[in-house]
Amino acid sequence: MNLKITYCFKTPIVQKSIPFIIGLFIFYISKNHFFFWDTISQISIPANWYLDNNFKSFWIPDYSSTGHLPFLPLYVAAGWSLFGKSILITNLLFLPFIIGTIYQLKSLSEKIFPDRISFQNLALLLVLLDATLLSQLSMITPDIPHMFFYILAINAILSNKKSLFFIACTLMGLVSMRGTITVGGLAIFYLWYQIYSNKLRIRELLPLFYSILIISSIYGLHYISKGWIIHNINSDNWTSSSKFAPFPLVIKNIIVFFWQLADYGRIILWAICGFTFLKQLKTRSSVDNKTAILMVLIISQTIIWFPITVAYQNAFGHRYFLPIIVLLPYLTLLVIRSYLNQKKILTAICIIALIGGYFIVYPKKTAQGWDATPAHWPYYSLRKEMINYIDDQSIDKNSISSFFPNLASSYNIDLDTENTFKFNQFDKEKSQYVFYSNVYNMSDEAIDLLFYSNSFSKKHVIKKGQIYVILFERDLEPGTTPPEP
Incomplete structure (x- = not known):
């Protein structure tokens, strides 16, 4: 009987249905979640402006513009005009991205652990248990399509699908400024990957070049129309975002940067990875190809995100670092499987640490990224x-x-x-x-x-x-x- 259940679970149709089932479950528990945190200013206010003004202009007025390109609010407003405006409809509009993100995460799991279905599902479980990703998947937020296109782009690179990479990279850059920044980190990885694979030729770089060209052109049109890009100089609502941080604040930002990466139980996963790599260094042993790819993906995003976040007065949150955070469980499970003993115990510790992160609530006088935890x-x-x-x-x-x-x-x-x-x-x-x-x-x-x-x-x-x-x-x-x- 157990063998039959195990066999049925491993059949392709069941495995393909997992993202759909999980996505529907997340939608069900969050279908009444209204706009929360920055999503009010990034999606709701501009989307309402489009609908209330009958889509009279492509660009949002300066008093409502956060600097993000308007494609996502346009998508939401168009959905409202077709299906009606409500919180339920809005959450339904994001359901394809929720299911798509989980599907792409499952596909990445299959690439990392092609020979073991159990590890593929375990990797997906670890990723989805992360407090920040799970919280964002339950919200109306730009970071859902951002993560969908990000993981889709990674899978396209690893599958050598240039057209798909171009589409994913371009759309990711248009979703939000965080998506645009993530394109920069992905460009570093893409160049490294072409060199690593001995395929660095002009033809291989064209998808990345065209993607960056399109994204840059649209930001250029924004500048021509509005007189500014990224930082809204015509509104007092976001004045601090364009100001460089004084040295004491830079030090504080550095501490916050690493704290947010380690927060909500992730410190255990970082510790396991750090211990493994120190062990490899001491024995002068190299890492396998998949470990190297995940490491460079994480490092390339860190190279981009670290200076951008610590150098300015603008507050930043855990969700900014999802391009790093979402890859950590894959790397951790891979090093546990490849380099460490006590695999079951270490994996169980990771699961407990991530679930335990849901219950972390700081004292009232300590700021907390509430949009980054299911505790909210x-x-x-x-x-x-x-x-x-x-x-x-x-x-x-x-x-x-x-x-x-x-x-x-x-x-x-x-x-x-x-x-x-x-x-x-x-x-x-x-x-x-x-x-x-x-x-x-x-x-x-x-x-x-x-x-x-x-x-x-x-x-x-x-x-x-x-x-x-x-x-x-x-x-x-x-x-x-x-x-x-």
Whole structure:
């Protein structure tokens, strides 16, 4: 009986259906996830602008433009115009990219472990267990198509499919600025791979050249039309993004860069890889071809992403480094299989470490990349529950203060067109009610005022898992703040 089940599981039709099944499952649990974090400004606001203005212009007005090319918001707005505008429809629009990403990850697993189906599925499991990738797959975000085209491009290179590489590379560069930057890292790898394979000829470089030419041309058209590219100089919303960081901030950014790569349990995977490579260096042993390819892929992306992120004042998050993060589980499993003993124990440790990363929640005064962990998932239902409570209490929502990312209009967060409201920026002197959640990264001053002073008391608290939402009310007279949840 067990042999029959194992045989059925290994049949091609079952293996091909795995990405489809997993993708549908992720969609099912996230189908009601509204716009969260930077996706509000990167997708919802420009997509709403296109639809509200009947697609009157290709370029988004400067007051709404984050610097990303507008193709993804255009895709979303076009989907809304065809199928209707709702959170469910928006998540459906991203479902092909979710399934496509998982399919490409499965294909990469098959290339790395062609002789063992069990290792192919184990590699896919390790990749999908990563907190940052799984969290992004559950969101409406540019990083889903970004990862789809990225892994598709890698598979095209390894399969020597030049036309497919050209298409994937070009579309990745047009999805978002992060996609454009990733093209730079992929270009480094592509050149190395051609040299490594003894195929470095002009003809082999044409797909990369044409891809970069098209991407550059569209950015050039943006500059001709708007007078700027990348950094929006005509808006005060993103002024810090174009400023170089002073030396102390550069040091801090370097620490944050490596912390985010190691965060959510990945430190264990890096440690296993690091130990293995030190061992290889000591014995002066070389690594096999597949290990070398994965190493160069990771190094080439690091070469691009490291200086770009640490040199500027612009805040960066875990999702920026998905081109590095998504390859780490493959490399770890490959070195465990090829160079280390205790393979089952080490693999189990990796699985436990990655799942354990879901439960990492930092103290209130420590900023956390909430969009990079499934720990934030309860927030979607908790926010709706608190809004229902506010309605039941007949509190004017427009008189309530809150924090990023809960400051955008419900028109852009929830796609609410009937009872639109917008919370105000927190004012320590004037705010009467404050909508707070521990997924908001706030100043220490605001935290102290809400939790550790007599200025506010907790009117209503709801909690699920490690996430909680609190409605604070200003005390007209000094009082005692109830215990923290």
